[in-house]
Amino acid sequence: MAFHFKNNTSMTRMTNTVVYGIPNCDTVRKARKWLEQQQVTYKFHDVRANPVSAEEIHNWLQQLGIDTVLNKRSTAWRQLSATEQTVTDTADVVALLQRYPTLMKRPLLATNKHYCAGFKEADWRSALELG
Numbered sequence: 001m002a003f004h005f006k007n008n009t010s011m012t013r014m015t016n017t018v019v020y021g022i023p024n025c026d027t028v029r030k031a032r033k034w035l036e037q038q039q040v041t042y043k044f045h046d047v048r049a050n051p052v053s054a055e056e057i058h059n060w061l062q063q064l065g066i067d068t069v070l071n072k073r074s075t076a077w078r079q080l081s082a083t084e085q086t087v088t089d090t091a092d093v094v095a096l097l098q099r100y101p102t103l104m105k106r107p108l109l110a111t112n113k114h115y116c117a118g119f120k121e122a123d124w125r126s127a128l129e130l131g
Contacts, residue, residue: 017042017128020052021107028107031119040128047101057094060108063115066093071105 019035019042021028035042045052060069070093071077077085080100087093097103105117114127125131 016112018045018110019043019107020045020047020104020110022046022048022102025106027119031107031109031124034119034121034124038125038128038130040130047104051098052101054094054098056110057097058090060104060110060115060117061090061093064117066090068117069093069097069105069108070103074103076100076102 017035017040019028019032021031021044023029023044023046032042032044057069066088080096080103084096087096107119109116109119109124109127111127116123116127
């Protein structure tokens, strides 16, 4: 893992860390604030403004599972048709998440090795290897 110096006194971890979400989500804001407090360099990917690739969504589903990635408590989920709510095929779920990006459990953390859906400090600390 590479480091770069900040103000010549502290080190900040450089990672290929991406946080997927929407900027006005309270949990996303909480997670981003926590990352900044931990001095983790990350890229924020606004899923509404910049659609996520089918390949990346497929990776999420492979690593985490459909039930973890889909937020079935969201307003977006409740607005789906009964047919859309019964999809179980990975390709159909990928298409659904591309069409309705706010269906994903937010925020979603992607590191070099791990994915985490939702913000749980202990899980993120582990995924980021912060000790």
